[in-house]
Amino acid sequence: xxxxxVERQPKPGSQRIIKVASYALLVLxxxxxxxxxxxxxxxxxxxxxxxxxxxxxxxxxxxxWENYTTVLSKVNFAKYGFNTLKITLIxxxxxxxxxxxxxxxxxxxxxxxxDVLFVGYLATMMIPFQVMLIPNFITIRRLGLVDxxxxxxxxxxxxxxxxxxxxxxxxxxxxxxxxxxxxxGCNPLQTFYLIILPxxxxxxxxxxxMTFQNIWNDFLWPLVMLSSEPxxxxxxxxxxxxxxxxxxxxxxxxxxxxxxxxIILLFFIAQKSFVESIKLSGLKG
Amino acid sequence: MQSTQAKALDRTKPVYKQKKYNxxxxxxxxxxxxxxxxxxxxxxxxxxxxxxxxxxxxWNMLSDPKFIGLDNYSRMIxxxxxPKIAWNTVYYTFLSVPLNxxxxxxxxxxxxxxxxxxxxxxxxxxxxxxxxxxxxxxxxMWILAENGxxxxxxxxxxxxxxxxxxxxxxxxxxxTLVNVWKNLGFNILIFLAALQDVPPELKDAxxxxxxxxxxxxxxxxxxxxxxxxxxxxMMGIIGSFQAFDLVYNMTFRHEGGPARSTSxxxxxxxxxxxxxxxxxxxxxxxxxxxxxxxxxxLLQWRARRYWVFxxx
Numbered sequence: 001x002x003x004x005x006v007e008r009q010p011k012p013g014s015q016r017i018i019k020v021a022s023y024a025l026l027v028l029x030x031x032x033x034x035x036x037x038x039x040x041x042x043x044x045x046x047x048x049x050x051x052x053x054x055x056x057x058x059x060x061x062x063x064x065w066e067n068y069t070t071v072l073s074k075v076n077f078a079k080y081g082f083n084t085l086k087i088t089l090i091x092x093x094x095x096x097x098x099x100x101x102x103x104x105x106x107x108x109x110x111x112x113x114x115d116v117l118f119v120g121y122l123a124t125m126m127i128p129f130q131v132m133l134i135p136n137f138i139t140i141r142r143l144g145l146v147d148x149x150x151x152x153x154x155x156x157x158x159x160x161x162x163x164x165x166x167x168x169x170x171x172x173x174x175x176x177x178x179x180x181x182x183x184x185g186c187n188p189l190q191t192f193y194l195i196i197l198p199x200x201x202x203x204x205x206x207x208x209x210m211t212f213q214n215i216w217n218d219f220l221w222p223l224v225m226l227s228s229e230p231x232x233x234x235x236x237x238x239x240x241x242x243x244x245x246x247x248x249x250x251x252x253x254x255x256x257x258x259x260x261x262x263i264i265l266l267f268f269i270a271q272k273s274f275v276e277s278i279k280l281s282g283l284k285g
Numbered sequence: 286m287q288s289t290q291a292k293a294l295d296r297t298k299p300v301y302k303q304k305k306y307n308x309x310x311x312x313x314x315x316x317x318x319x320x321x322x323x324x325x326x327x328x329x330x331x332x333x334x335x336x337x338x339x340x341x342x343x344w345n346m347l348s349d350p351k352f353i354g355l356d357n358y359s360r361m362i363x364x365x366x367x368p369k370i371a372w373n374t375v376y377y378t379f380l381s382v383p384l385n386x387x388x389x390x391x392x393x394x395x396x397x398x399x400x401x402x403x404x405x406x407x408x409x410x411x412x413x414x415x416x417x418x419x420x421x422x423x424x425x426m427w428i429l430a431e432n433g434x435x436x437x438x439x440x441x442x443x444x445x446x447x448x449x450x451x452x453x454x455x456x457x458x459x460x461t462l463v464n465v466w467k468n469l470g471f472n473i474l475i476f477l478a479a480l481q482d483v484p485p486e487l488k489d490a491x492x493x494x495x496x497x498x499x500x501x502x503x504x505x506x507x508x509x510x511x512x513x514x515x516x517x518x519m520m521g522i523i524g525s526f527q528a529f530d531l532v533y534n535m536t537f538r539h540e541g542g543p544a545r546s547t548s549x550x551x552x553x554x555x556x557x558x559x560x561x562x563x564x565x566x567x568x569x570x571x572x573x574x575x576x577x578x579x580x581x582x583l584l585q586w587r588a589r590r591y592w593v594f595x596x597x
Binding site: 014018019021022023025026029030032033034036037039040043052054055056097098099101102104105106109110111112114117120121124126127128129130131132133134135136137138139141154155157158160163187188189192213216217219220223224234235236238239242243247249252253255256259260263264266267268271274275278279 | 306307309310311313314315317318320321322324325327328329330331332333335336339346388391392394395396398400404405406407408409410411412413415416417418419420422423424425426427428430432434437466469470471474475478498523526527529530533534537550551554555558559564567568571572574575578579582
C-alpha cells in the first residue's frame with residue numbers, strides 16, 4: 001500500500017493522514033451500524049431479570065432461548081413467518097414473470113402505442129404510495145378481498161420499475177439472437193422463453209432480490225390489508241407485539257431477530273445481486 | 286420460409302422507417318404486456334383518478350360517499366393540525382436528507398481510498414438497509430428507552446437521562462436520526478459507484494496543475510458526482526415526504542407522538558383513513574402530498590442545470 005501511494009502521490013505524509021482518518025471514520029461508522037444489531041441479539045437471549053441490569057451486559061449469561069419459543073409459539077411468529085414467505089415468494093415470482101414479459105415486449109416487439117404506453121409506465125413510478133393507498137384499499141374491498149393474502153398480493157404483482165429495468169437490459173441484446181430463433185420457426189414466446197430468459201439470469205436475480213426484500217419488509221400495505229391475527233406478516237405481527245409486550249424487551253428483540261434474520265441471510269448469500277440492485281436503482285433518476 | 290427471408294432482407298432499412306407492423310408480432314406484443322398493463326391500470330392509473338374523486342366526497346365507508354366539492358381542501362386550511370403536520374414533515378425531510386447525503390458521501394469517500402476490507406464495511410453499512418423498518422424501530426426504541434443503554438452511557442459521563450421518544454421537543458429528531466441511520470448504506474453504495482467512475486486522469490491533471498486535495502474535491506470530484514447527489518437528494522425527499530413506518534412504530538404508545546410532535550403527513554393520511562374513517566379527507570391530504578412532491582421534484586429538476594455537471 002505504502003509504495004503505491006509513493007508512486008502516485010507527491011505528498012505521502014498527507015496521504016497517510018487521509019488514509020488513517022478514512023479507516024477511523026469507516027470503523028466508527030461500521031460500529032454504529034452493527035452495535036444496535038448485536039444489542040438486539042444479546043437482549044433477545046437474556047432472561048427477563050437481566051434485561052435491565054446495570055451495567056448493561058453484552059454477553060448474555062445464562063443464555064435464555066425461552067424468549068424465542070415464546071415468540072414462536074405464544075405469539076404465532078411461526079405462522080407469520082410462513083405467511084410472509086408465501087406472500088413474498090408469490091409477489092417475487094409474479095413480478096419476475098409480468099415484468100420480464102412486458103420488458104421484452106417493450107424492448108423487442110413492435111406494436112402500435114408501444115412507446116406511449118412505456119412513457120405511461122414510467123409516469124406511474126412518480127405516484128406516491130399514499131395516493132394509491134386509499135383507492136386501492138377500496139378496490140380490494142369491492143372485490144371482497146380485504147383481510148386476505150390475495151388482496152394483499154394482487155396490486156403488487158407487477159412493478160413499473162421492474163419492467164423498465166428489464167427493458168433496458170433486453171435492449172442491449174444483439175438482434176441476431178432472435179433472428180436466428182425466428183428462422184428456426186420460434187414464435188416470440190418461444191424465443192423469449194428459450195433464448196432470452198436463460199441469458200438474463202443475473203438481471204432476474206437482481207430484480208428478485210430487490211422485490212423479495214421490499215415485500216418481506218413491507219409494512220403499511222399489509223397493515224391496512226390484514227386485520228385478523230393469523231393472517232399477519234412478520235412486520236405487522238412484530239408491530240402488534242409492542243402492544244402485548246410493551247417493555248419485555250427480550251421478547252420484542254427475539255421477534256425482531258426472527259424478522260430480520262432471513263433477509264440478512266439472503267443478503268449474505270446474494271450479496272452481489274443486492275449491490276447490483278442498488279446501483280441499478282440509480283437508473284430511476 | 287421464403288417470407289421470413291424476405292422479412293430478414295427488409296431489415297436493411299432502418300427500423301424506424303418500417304411503418305408496417307407485423308400482425309402476429311403485434312398480437313404477441315399486446316399479450317406480453319397484458320398482465321402487467323392490467324395490474325398497472327387497475328392499481329396505479331385508476332387510483333390517481335378515483336383518489337381525486339374520493340377527495341371530493343365525505344365518506345366513512347359505512348354509508349355511501351357524499352359529494353361535497355372542494356370542502357375537504359378548504360378544511361385542510363382550517364384544520365389546526367395541518368400546520369403542525371406540515372412543519373413536522375418539512376423538518377423530518379430537511380434534516381434527514383442533508384445529513385444522509387453528507388454522512389454517506391463522507392463514508393463513500395473514505396471507502397474509495399483503496400481501503401482493505403471494503404466488503405466488510407459495505408456489509409456493515411448495508412445491514413440497516415435490508416432490515417425491516419419495524420425491526421429497526423424496535424431496536425432503537427430499546428436503545429432509546431429511558432432505562433435503555435444510550436441513557437446509561439450518557440449517565441456514566443454525567444449527562445442526565447433524556448426521554449428520547451417521549452419528550453415532544455426531541456422525539457421527532459430522534460426518529461429522523463434513526464431514519465438517517467437506516468438509509469445511510471443505500472446512498473453510500475450509490476456514491477461509491479459514482480466515485481469509482483471519476484476518471485483518475487482528471488485528478489492527476491488537476492494535481493499537475495498544482496491543485497491540493499480540497500481543490501481536487503471541489504473542482505473535479507464534486508462536479509463529477511453531482512448527478513449522484515441529485516439522485517440521492519431527489520429520492521430522499523420523495524421518500525421522506527411519505528415517511529410512515531418509523532413514526533408509526535416508534536411512537537406507538539402515543540399515536541402520532543407526544544403532543545402530535547412526530548405526526549408527519551404520511552402518518553396523518555393513514556390516521557384519517559383508517560382510524561377516523563375519513564376517507565375523503567385522507568384522499569384530499571394524499572392529493573395535496575402528491576402535488577407537493579411533484580412541485581418539489583420539478584423544482585429540483587429545473588435547478589439541476591445550475592449545479593449538476595453535464596446538464597447544460
